[in-house]
Amino acid sequence: MKTPIGGEFDAPHDDRHDLGPMQHIDVPMKRFRESEEVDYLIVGVGSAGGVLLQRLARAGFNVVGLEAGPFWNTERDWVSDEAGSQKLYWEDPRITGGSDPLALGANNCGKGVGGGSVHWAAFAPRLHPSDFEIYTHDGVGVDWPISYEQILPYYEQLELEMPVAGPAYYPWGHPHGYAYGPHPTGGVGNALVKGCSAMGIPVSIGGPVAILSGSRGDRPHCIYRGFCIQGCKVGAKASTLVTHVPDALRKGAEIRPESMAARIELGKDGRVTGVHYFDKNRQLHFQRAKAVIVSGYAIETPRLLLNSACPGHENGLANSSGVVGRYLMAQAGNVVLGRFDQLVRMYKAPPAHVLTEEFYETNPKNDFARGFAIQTVAPLPIAFGKQMVAAKKAWGWGLRREMMDYNHWATFGVLGEILPWADNRVTLADQKDVFGLPIAHVSFNLHDNDKELIKTGKEKTMEVMRAAGATEVVQEARYAHLVGACRMGDDPRTSVVDKFGRTHDVPNLFVMDGSVMPTQGSANPGLTIQALAARTADYLISQRDAIFTSNQRDMTEPPLHRELAPPDTWGHGVPRIA
Ligand SMILES: Cc1cc2nc3c(=O)[nH]c(=O)nc-3n(C[C@H](O)[C@H](O)[C@H](O)COP(=O)(O)OP(=O)(O)OC[C@H]3O[C@@H](n4cnc5c(N)ncnc54)[C@H](O)[C@@H]3O)c2cc1C
Numbered sequence: 375m376k377t378p379i380g381g382e383f384d385a386p387h388d389d390r391h392d393l394g395p396m397q398h399i400d401v402p403m404k405r406f407r408e409s410e411e412v413d414y415l416i417v418g419v420g421s422a423g424g425v426l427l428q429r430l431a432r433a434g435f436n437v438v439g440l441e442a443g444p445f446w447n448t449e450r451d452w453v454s455d456e457a458g459s460q461k462l463y464w465e466d467p468r469i470t471g472g473s474d475p476l477a478l479g480a481n482n483c484g485k486g487v488g489g490g491s492v493h494w495a496a497f498a499p500r501l502h503p504s505d506f507e508i509y510t511h512d513g514v515g516v517d518w519p520i521s522y523e524q525i526l527p528y529y530e531q532l533e534l535e536m537p538v539a540g541p542a543y544y545p546w547g548h549p550h551g552y553a554y555g556p557h558p559t560g561g562v563g564n565a566l567v568k569g570c571s572a573m574g575i576p577v578s579i580g581g582p583v584a585i586l587s588g589s590r591g592d593r594p595h596c597i598y599r600g601f602c603i604q605g606c607k608v609g610a611k612a613s614t615l616v617t618h619v620p621d622a623l624r625k626g627a628e629i630r631p632e633s634m635a636a637r638i639e640l641g642k643d644g645r646v647t648g649v650h651y652f653d654k655n656r657q658l659h660f661q662r663a664k665a666v667i668v669s670g671y672a673i674e675t676p677r678l679l680l681n682s683a684c685p686g687h688e689n690g691l692a693n694s695s696g697v698v699g700r701y702l703m704a705q706a707g708n709v710v711l712g713r714f715d716q717l718v719r720m721y722k723a724p725p726a727h728v729l730t731e732e733f734y735e736t737n738p739k740n741d742f743a744r745g746f747a748i749q750t751v752a753p754l755p756i757a758f759g760k761q762m763v764a765a766k767k768a769w770g771w772g773l774r775r776e777m778m779d780y781n782h783w784a785t786f787g788v789l790g791e792i793l794p795w796a797d798n799r800v801t802l803a804d805q806k807d808v809f810g811l812p813i814a815h816v817s818f819n820l821h822d823n824d825k826e827l828i829k830t831g832k833e834k835t836m837e838v839m840r841a842a843g844a845t846e847v848v849q850e851a852r853y854a855h856l857v858g859a860c861r862m863g864d865d866p867r868t869s870v871v872d873k874f875g876r877t878h879d880v881p882n883l884f885v886m887d888g889s890v891m892p893t894q895g896s897a898n899p900g901l902t903i904q905a906l907a908a909r910t911a912d913y914l915i916s917q918r919d920a921i922f923t924s925n926q927r928d929m930t931e932p933p934l935h936r937e938l939a940p941p942d943t944w945g946h947g948v949p950r951i952a
């Protein structure tokens with residue numbers, strides 16, 4: 375094939391995965407037989423599943439990942455185009471309800487190897503130490519079964535593995551710095567910096583964001599073309615597809631794409647024996663495994679457990695507490711749009727690059743607990759058009775005029791902590807999907823604390839937009855990020871899994887993904903999800919065969935296996951500020 379300038383075009387190869395212009399997986403993938411009892415079977419190769427797969431393979435376990443979506447060949451499958459990237463999302467039917475229903479489907483959950491880390495914007499802040507004990511401090515929500523200090527080594531480790539770019543001094547929560555320098559700001563970042571500065575609000579410039587600010591290994595640095603949420607064909611944005619999956623395959627893991635887990639099988643001894651799954655031709659298979667880890671995210675994970683009900687677990691597998699599906703959380707994600715007389719061109723630069731966490735913690739002057747962050751958003755034109763419809767009721771010629779004005783607008787997002795409530799939950803609907811599996815019904819209701827927090831977050835963000843110089847400011851109410859619905863805890867009566875993700879009811883069944891988070895803070899969840907996955911992997915590795923042979927629970931904290939990180943993970947010089 376000839377390129378327009380007459381050179382030979384190196385078309386994508388079928389026998390290897392191209393993960394960008396420079397990154398390729400060219401080792402043949404190991405294949406396990408279904409009759410073979412693998413050590414770990416992971417359902418979902420997304421943010422958490424990708425990290426687990428890599429760590430367990432590197433530690434020498436036989437590990438298979440079942441992934442409902444495709445194994446992307448990014449050069450062949452991805453486009454730098456907003457409309458052409460919808461296939462990155464989980465768009466299978468779901469039902470949404472409650473008094474404040476969540477928008478589900480597009481722009482919500484990922485599907486395909488890498489999961490949500492493929493389309494995330496890659497903002498990668500940590501939770502604050504206070505997030506782990508909000509019940510103790512504020513009397514709301516619930517405390518985590520682990521402390522900030524227990525996840526800290528994994529934050530530091532994953533920040534190197536992705537890696538995360540950001541300032542040398544990040545002042546909020548537990549102050550720390552980033553090994554990779556911050557990114558330059560685009561028009562939308564400049565607006566947030568200007569608005570915050572005018573109001574005396576400290577602001578973090580150029581990160582923390584899991585986008586390469588300098589080339590590393592076979593991944594090039596960011597070229598500021600703004601298609602991060604469309605996957606990033608360049609490979610500069612971290613996703614487990616480019617950070618962890620290549621190493622997993624080189625170390626002998628198998629990924630079975632387009633394989634939809636349908637039911638987890640429980641043996642007579644009360645231990646799981648494997649997973650039934652459909653292949654792309656809707657043929658049913660069964661993969662045997664010594665242990666199963668479900669990493670399907672906050673809706674599909676509880677759905678799979680509920681769909682795996684069996685004698686002795688009539689309400690769903692591992693659901694003796696009745697908590698499977700409950701305490702689902704989304705973050706308040708109101709988008710505030712401001713029009714500027716001068717050009718902004720918000721598409722130029724990663725959407726995620728400036729934020730403030732100044733309003734993150736509980737403020738006794740507020741009449742609500744917990745807080746919110748303010749971040750750059752920068753939608754591309756289709757998303758912007760939808761926001762104009764919602765925020766200004768623009769339609770017809772009016773909408774067209776707004777869209778022609780796109781280059782003059784900047785958008786900031788509120789990221790607000792909605793508390794965990796038992797009535798926000800995933801259940802099974804009567805309707806079935808193409809495989810004949812009951813689909814998820816998601817019910818969501820805002821409570822008084824959430825409503826007050828959203829009101830304040832929205833007003834403060836609009837104030838910042840005005841302070842930045844916007845002549846018109848409007849907003850769209852929406853939510854961002856889903857977590858919870860299989861929460862971790864010490865008490866089997868009020869949680870689904872223990873502090874390592876092992877279900878309280880079934881000793882060789884684990885859940886590890888965003889669904890285990892008991893609360894969510896006002897930090898984007900991706901870094902925390904990957905850090906939790908790395909910690910669980912260290913636990914499983916330190917337990918060796920005990921997980922497969924014993925029902926005893928050793929709750930000893932595992933050592934950090936830094937040596938099991940993907941090679942070339944830069945291991946020097948993270949500024950650690952006491
Ligand atoms: C537009 C957008 C922007 C975002 N930006 C950010 C951001 O800037 N920072 C941040 O921290 N977070 C961000 N997020 C959120 C982040 O992407 C998710 O929180 C995170 O990816 C969840 O990780 P997970 O491991 O729980 O699930 P996922 O990464 O979604 O992985 C789950 C995987 O399981 C697979 N799966 C599910 N069910 C089955 C089944 N039955 N059988 C087989 N496979 C199955 C899915 O296909 C998927 O690949 C964003 C999300 C969206 C939608």
Ligand code: SF4
Nearest residue numbers: 596597599600601602
């Ligand atoms: S802005 Fe940077 S991270 Fe985003 S798509 Fe472009 S190269 Fe990738």
